[in-house]
Amino acid sequence: MKEVIQGIPLNYYLFLSTVLFSIGVLGVLFRRNAIIILMSVELMLNSINLLLVAFSAFHGDAKAQVFVFFIMIVAAAEVAVGLALMVLIYRNIKTLDIDFLNKLKW
């Protein structure tokens, strides 16, 4: 059986990433502070990054690690625009509670 890298099976990384992703989803649903929601999205992106790196290491393929670069690029751009939006929202309604942002709801 050659499916173990340095004594750690691939399934462990799969379960760790699943737990992290679920915590990210829980954070998006649980909190009302928009910045915490953005941080939970970052957590989800990082769980996927970890899974990609694990598959890359087990597969011996460097292309997955390049994909991780691109995910980091998109995350950085997303955070820059997202935090600018947060500042704009706070300037207009003086809060980051997402329950007050319901003008587009219906």
Added chain:
Amino acid sequence: MVEYIFYALSVICIACALLVVFSKNPIHSVLYLILAFFAIAGHYVLLNAQFLAVVHIIVYAGAIMVLFLFVIMLLNLNAETEPHKNMLTKIMATVSGGLLLVTLVGSFRAAGQVEMVNLDNSNIGTIENLGKVLFNDFLLPFEISSVLFLSAMIGAVILGKKQLS
């Protein structure tokens, strides 16, 4: 030895992720998220992706989380201004997050053991190898991502500046 490092990093990572979600003060959330990112960087080192670990620390802990901290301090958010959801929403959020976890874990377990060969190739994570792959196979996405960055930068500046009127 490696197993213990893996377990320690995983426990730190999951505990910090939970504390990000459940801590009242947004600044504590940011600090716990930085700790979780350091644990993930440790996982990268464990997986022979050393360059990615360094880039992860520089980009996330060095740039993105500092941006988060700046915005939280700029907007003066703290535990007192933290909005509270009602109990039903919290319960439903926890139940749906748990159901997602159970579904994913169950499907992964049902899929059985994944057959993967370890090629014992410890130099796939080096700068040299990654640079070759990035500039040979992914040159066009690399250039397009620069356009994405430029548009994100312009968008953030336009959104962030005061309205001219």
